[in-house]
Amino acid sequence: MEKVWFAFLALVFLHFSMRAGTVPICPDRQAGCRVPSLADVFDRVIQQSSRMHGISSDLHSEFEHFFFPSKNVIGRRRCHTYGIITPDDKENAQRLGPEELTEVILRLLVAWSDPLLELHWSTSQDQNQDFNHQSYNNSLEITDMVHELRDGVEKMAERMKLEGVLSNTVGYISPDSLVPSSVFSFYTQEEFKPVDQHDLLYCFRRDASKVRNYLRVLKCTTLPELDC
Amino acid sequence: MRSGLMTLLLLSAALRCNGTSPPGKPVLVGCRSPDKETFTCWWKPGSDGGLPTVHHLYYEKDQSNRIFECPDYHSAGRNSCFFDKTHTTIWEEYHLTVMASNALGNTSSDPIKIDVMKILKPDAPENVTLWMKESDRSPYLHISWQRPHNTKIGSGWVTIKYQLRVKQENSEDWEYHNSGTETSFNRYNIEPGAVHMVQVRCTIDHSSWSEWSNTTFVKIPNYVENEKPSWILGSTLSLIPLLTTLCVLVMKRKSVKQWLLPPVPGPKIRGVDVQLLKNGRSEEVVNALNGLQNFPPTAVWMNQDEDYLIVSDSSEWLLSQPYSSEKRKKSLIIPAGFQLDSAIQCKESTPSDCQKAEDSKDKMDHLDTLLNSKPLGLTTEKQQCPSVNFVNKEAAVQHTAASENTIQPLANTGYVDIQRHEKMLEDYSRVSEVSGENILILEKENVPLGSDIPSWEENMPQDYSRVKEVNSDNMVFLQKHNESDDSLSKEKNNHSSEWSAQKPKKPHVTECSKGMCTELIGNGYVDSVPKFSVK
Numbered sequence: 001m002e003k004v005w006f007a008f009l010a011l012v013f014l015h016f017s018m019r020a021g022t023v024p025i026c027p028d029r030q031a032g033c034r035v036p037s038l039a040d041v042f043d044r045v046i047q048q049s050s051r052m053h054g055i056s057s058d059l060h061s062e063f064e065h066f067f068f069p070s071k072n073v074i075g076r077r078r079c080h081t082y083g084i085i086t087p088d089d090k091e092n093a094q095r096l097g098p099e100e101l102t103e104v105i106l107r108l109l110v111a112w113s114d115p116l117l118e119l120h121w122s123t124s125q126d127q128n129q130d131f132n133h134q135s136y137n138n139s140l141e142i143t144d145m146v147h148e149l150r151d152g153v154e155k156m157a158e159r160m161k162l163e164g165v166l167s168n169t170v171g172y173i174s175p176d177s178l179v180p181s182s183v184f185s186f187y188t189q190e191e192f193k194p195v196d197q198h199d200l201l202y203c204f205r206r207d208a209s210k211v212r213n214y215l216r217v218l219k220c221t222t223l224p225e226l227d228c
Numbered sequence: 229m230r231s232g233l234m235t236l237l238l239l240s241a242a243l244r245c246n247g248t249s250p251p252g253k254p255v256l257v258g259c260r261s262p263d264k265e266t267f268t269c270w271w272k273p274g275s276d277g278g279l280p281t282v283h284h285l286y287y288e289k290d291q292s293n294r295i296f297e298c299p300d301y302h303s304a305g306r307n308s309c310f311f312d313k314t315h316t317t318i319w320e321e322y323h324l325t326v327m328a329s330n331a332l333g334n335t336s337s338d339p340i341k342i343d344v345m346k347i348l349k350p351d352a353p354e355n356v357t358l359w360m361k362e363s364d365r366s367p368y369l370h371i372s373w374q375r376p377h378n379t380k381i382g383s384g385w386v387t388i389k390y391q392l393r394v395k396q397e398n399s400e401d402w403e404y405h406n407s408g409t410e411t412s413f414n415r416y417n418i419e420p421g422a423v424h425m426v427q428v429r430c431t432i433d434h435s436s437w438s439e440w441s442n443t444t445f446v447k448i449p450n451y452v453e454n455e456k457p458s459w460i461l462g463s464t465l466s467l468i469p470l471l472t473t474l475c476v477l478v479m480k481r482k483s484v485k486q487w488l489l490p491p492v493p494g495p496k497i498r499g500v501d502v503q504l505l506k507n508g509r510s511e512e513v514v515n516a517l518n519g520l521q522n523f524p525p526t527a528v529w530m531n532q533d534e535d536y537l538i539v540s541d542s543s544e545w546l547l548s549q550p551y552s553s554e555k556r557k558k559s560l561i562i563p564a565g566f567q568l569d570s571a572i573q574c575k576e577s578t579p580s581d582c583q584k585a586e587d588s589k590d591k592m593d594h595l596d597t598l599l600n601s602k603p604l605g606l607t608t609e610k611q612q613c614p615s616v617n618f619v620n621k622e623a624a625v626q627h628t629a630a631s632e633n634t635i636q637p638l639a640n641t642g643y644v645d646i647q648r649h650e651k652m653l654e655d656y657s658r659v660s661e662v663s664g665e666n667i668l669i670l671e672k673e674n675v676p677l678g679s680d681i682p683s684w685e686e687n688m689p690q691d692y693s694r695v696k697e698v699n700s701d702n703m704v705f706l707q708k709h710n711e712s713d714d715s716l717s718k719e720k721n722n723h724s725s726e727w728s729a730q731k732p733k734k735p736h737v738t739e740c741s742k743g744m745c746t747e748l749i750g751n752g753y754v755d756s757v758p759k760f761s762v763k
Contacts, residue, residue: 088317090385206319220384228384
């Protein structure tokens, strides 16, 4: 009987001791947390950006379904982030280098914080109830997500600097330096009409896709052979 | 009038020229990018109008107003346009238009809007291979493949995710599995002996799925069955000793039961046969019980024959013949307790007394006699004239009467009182007086049954001898007990201790007559067993 009790206690101890290997990644390097590796940080950030891109696609498709049944409408779109030079293919993205790529990512994320808040606010005011209920939830989620992703990318940049992968030329990017001040007025001509909302959502979806792709290229450039 | 005729002639001339016309309107079928770096578009031409028709594809980009033409019309086949890497930009919309032109005119198709991220569709995975592997004595199928050759590894530009499906050849439903970004998969649930079919497809960045790869077949061998016989053999061997043990237990169940539950001994009465009790015949039961305790059996009234017991302590005494012949009767029964009727017979010398005794003797109808052919000798000191003779009437066996009935004279005789059974007497003679030491005077007295007996015993004259013990050789030991007369008692006591050494022949009564059997029991008692019928 004692042997059985001892075996049971040993199993319980092992179970709890083995669980120490799966301590969650602590955000602020608190004591007792397992410090994640750079690869883990990359994976986390890329996961977040993928989620953001998925939600933005949903938002846009919902909007199009309600207001623009025809999919072949040709229209010239200009996004407020046109001033940010972004590589539009693989070679150009690889040619940029990690520092510039990180900077582009951060710029994009910074540029979208406020317009999304506006969008969220405008969806709550809209008359169309059916559309707004779903888009209201999504816009709220998107706003939070952009904030989190921006913080995550900044931390990732810091980590990369520590490990020598990233040089110190990447500085803090202020929200006002690169984005046109009249970003809000960019989309609103008179009121925040549904057409404007449509353009905004389209632009955001495209930029979310860019962020995700740039992050992946950044990861595979700095840490090759890791699921690339 | 003439203008009308002229138009008719022109129309007829046109009709005679085989129906050439401007080309029909082409239709853009679609575009596809397999690797997110290039893409291809196809169109479907309309009628050519009978004339050689050329198609051109023009496109515009979102950010600029320039119109470009397709850079490559041939790489992707007919009626297609291939955009290579330099002409492909992601996150920018393309507006495509195809224009068909012949000698008679141009016809443009409807424009389409292309976003490269939306026309992604990779090629099917390549080199799907199946391997049979074993893990912990259980086989599994290891499926591996390669990513499409036109997607470059290492840049991180594309994220390919795979999906495979498996089914057996004779089943209808496929089994779908998502592999993620792994290029291999292990399937554990496989049936030996069956043919399995596997197909794999992939996707880029959550785009639409590719086509299924070519079907790969594999046949699983039947090697798993070899493990079963050893298992069956082991279980059978372990069952055999168990079965034999059970058989032995069943066959020897009685001994096993006895060993497990030993019988508890029951109570036992010494000398009593349990089976006899069980049989239930009370007659035998009573016999058995009586035999055990040596109780004197219940005396049965006998016939009225008188019997005499001759007790003499002198050798001169000789019983006359007529007495013996007269009194000789059948065998007698002496009940337990050795009751002896005091039949005193006087000698001829004292006829008066003897007559009295004879009279009283006649009245005796209960025979309690000693089973002796010879009278018991009682040695007394004095031999007087009238000695009491106790005729041993028994003549136990009739056929032996002649020889056995000799009664020897007794020198000295004394009154013998035998302790009697309670139920015994109805009529007996009591000695009233002993004259001297040798003469007993009987007095007639009817003693009632039962209750008087103890009183009789109490009131009995002082001079009497009580039989103390019966010798096995037909000798009676008398115990003279006299309370009143000390002298007499002394003498009597002396007498009691002496015996004449007479060894009469030991009779053995074997036959019974008239319900009475006498039997000499060799344990010192003169016992007679009454044989009476129980009703």
